[in-house]
Amino acid sequence: MSFRTIDVDALDEEQLAQEELFVYSDGIEIDPQEALNNVQTKSIEVRNLLTKNNPENALITAINDPPYGLNTTAAKELNAKIVMEVLNSIKATDILPLIKKLSIEQQDILMKYIYRGMAFSGKASDKPKTGASPPPPEPFNSAVLLNWHEKLTEIAGVGCIVRVITDRKTV
Template sequence: MSWRRIDIDQYDEDAYTEDEILSEFDTGLSPEQVISSTQTRSTDVRNLLTKGDLNNALIRALEEPPYGRQVESAKAESTKTVTEVLNLFRASDIAQVIKSLSHEQQDILMKYLYAGMGKPEQFNSSVLLTWHEKLTEVAGNGCIVRVMTDKRTVF
C-alpha cells in the first residue's frame, strides 16, 4: 500500500467526520423542502428572464443557496440556474452588474463560478472565466479567499 493512500485520520480519535463538520450548516429544512425551494427559485428566475430583467434574475438566483448535506440535486439545479443567467449578460455589462451586488452576493456568485468551472463539460468555461475576472477586479482577492475557506459549498 502506498503511503499516499493511507487515511491517517482513521487513527486519530479527535478527528472530525464530514457529518460533524457540515451539521452546523444544516438549515433545519428537509432535503425535499430545500429541493422545492430551489425549484421555486428557478421558476422565478425564468419568469424574470422572460421579462428581460437580467439584474433581478441574477439577484434572485443568488438568494438562499442550498447549503448542507444530502441536497446535491438542489445544488446542481441552483448552479445550472445561476450559469444560465450569467450566459445571458453581455461582457460589457458584467462589471456594472457585479458592482450592484452586495459583498455577500458577490461571495455566493464566486462559489457558483467555481462550481461551474468544476464541471467544464456542463458549463461554458469561457463565460465563467470572464465573470471570474470581472468579479475579482471588483471584489478583490478577498472574495476568493472567503470562498475557499468557507465550508458551506454550493457544489
C-alpha cells in the same frame, strides 16, 4: 504508543461536525425535499425575470438563499444550472455594473457558483461508464465563467477568492 497514531481531532471538544453546518439557528435541520422545492420555485421566478429582460434581478434571485446541506445535491445542481443560465444571458458589457450592485455576501456566493461551473469540464472521461451511475453535470461555458471571474475579482478582490475557498458550505 506513537504520537503519529493519535487522532488529535477526536480529542478536540470544540471540533465542528459537518452536520452542524447545515442546521438553522432554531435547531431544525434542512430538509432536502424542501430545499429542492424552494429551488424549483426560484427557477420559475428567475426564468420569468429573464423573459422580461431583467437579468439583474434574475441574478440576485438566483444567488440569494442557495441550498446548503448534506443531502441537497439535486437542489444544488438545479440552482447551479439556474445561475449558469443567468450568467450566460448577461452581456459582457453589463457584467461590471451588475457586480458593483451586489453585496459582499452575494459576490462571494456568485464566486462559489463560478468555481462550481469551472469544476465541470465536460470531457468524455468524466462520463460514467455504467448505466447505474448518475449522469455527470452539464458542462458550462468556460469563456463566460472566466470573464465573470475576471470582473468579479476586479471588484471584490482576492479576499473574495479566499473566503470562497475556505468556506465549508459549498453550493
